[in-house]
Amino acid sequence: MQSLIHYFLHFGFPLVIALVFFKKDWKKTYLILLATMLVDLDHLFANPIFDPGRCSINFHFLHTYYAMGFYVALLFLKKPFRIIGIGLLFHMLTDYIDCLMM
Template identity: 65%
Template sequence: MDDSLLRPFLHYFLHFGFPIVIAFLLFRKNWKKAYFIMLTSMLVDVDHLLSTPVFSPDRCSINFHPLHTYWAIGVYFLLLFFKGNLRILGVGLLFHMLTDWIDCQLHNIGF
């Protein structure tokens, strides 16, 4: 795979593919439901619409977009203390933020 495609491939794999693993490991009994709830965490990216340009591959989302701030991440962490769907959503949102943070770190090292 071309090095220029590796970072976006990894980013989108972590957003869409790896949550299946998380759902199976953490929510085995209802892993399909958990996976789809975690996919809904992608809606957090609606805050990108407030930026100009909407997408910039050189911009780090963490602490830039409103729903990607440290305050918002704190709220997502609190969701872990609830049961059921809110906990699953919290896991999905936190993993989404981790994925975006990983992307920022890869960009910072020139990957």
């Protein structure tokens, strides 16, 4: 169940965000939100790369609280940076929820 929730929040809920808040440009917005998943490339620097029992928050360098501060700053810029910030922060929230379910 944890995996289902995790992947729904990564792939399904961004579509809901795009449809509800960015109706006019929902397709472009959804693609940008999906592109923010590239933040997970920082997992490639961990050993092992994938550990199902590891919480990503504050472990991987793009999942740190310092990085999240930068993602918050993106919210105050114009599109598409605002959308990128939303996607990155929602990604962090999704990973945090995953940590809570461990």
